[in-house]
Amino acid sequence: MQRDISKVLLTERELSDRIRELGKEITRDYNGKPLHLVGILKGSVVFMTDLMRTIDLPLTMDFMAVSSYGSGVKTSGVVQVIKDLSTPIEGKDVLIVEDILDSGLTLSYITELLASKDANSVKVCTLLNKPSRRHPDVHLEVDYEGFVIPDDFVVGYGLDYNEKYRNLPFVGVLDPKVYGE
Ligand code: IMP
Numbered sequence: 001m002q003r004d005i006s007k008v009l010l011t012e013r014e015l016s017d018r019i020r021e022l023g024k025e026i027t028r029d030y031n032g033k034p035l036h037l038v039g040i041l042k043g044s045v046v047f048m049t050d051l052m053r054t055i056d057l058p059l060t061m062d063f064m065a066v067s068s069y070g071s072g073v074k075t076s077g078v079v080q081v082i083k084d085l086s087t088p089i090e091g092k093d094v095l096i097v098e099d100i101l102d103s104g105l106t107l108s109y110i111t112e113l114l115a116s117k118d119a120n121s122v123k124v125c126t127l128l129n130k131p132s133r134r135h136p137d138v139h140l141e142v143d144y145e146g147f148v149i150p151d152d153f154v155v156g157y158g159l160d161y162n163e164k165y166r167n168l169p170f171v172g173v174l175d176p177k178v179y180g181e
């Protein structure tokens with residue numbers, strides 16, 4: 001499987017060091033208040049489970065699944081809710097946890113959707129950010145971000161290509177020969 005990776009972008013150590021910093025920042029900002037994490041399936045699962053253990057607050061969690069990608073490497077711009085929240089977020093301080101911000105269409109849709117449900121606050125935490133790929137109509141503010149990365153298709157640490165590579169413990173650049181470019 002590692003033959004399909006042209007370069008390791010973020011090592012296990014780099015990921016865990018940065019996530020610990022994010023956890024400290026979040027813990028400090030919410031100042032003892034209960035926090036409700038909403039992870040976006042499936043890409044955020046690995047990040048979410050590591051991040052939550054670095055946050056020292058009364059914490060609850062939920063997941064949502066949306067599809068915007070189909071199976072390719074380019075976004076379709078169409079966002080569909082596949083799995084909705086299982087508990088109401090009314091009055092809660094919600095932190096959306098996402099794997100990667102690419103065009104930003106997925107996250108801006110979800111942020112607006114959750115903001116319309118009377119949460120006390122809705123903030124965004126993304127592990128990876130590719131600002132160069134942002135769709136011109138998206139003006140999303142990211143509250144917490146792990147790493148800004150270049151415009152390469154990456155996999156591992158939860159991120160997939162055609163549902164594969166999520167179990168790699170690092171983030172690597174997928175060799176373009178795998179998706180035929
Ligand atoms: P956006 O709506 O274009 O921001 O796309 C966000 C979603 O696309 C992420 O949650 C990922 O599931 C997927 N995605 C975007 N870029 C990559 C990448 O480089 N590798 C793997 N998945 C990606």
Ligand code: MG
Nearest residue numbers: 042043069160
């Ligand atoms: Mg994905």
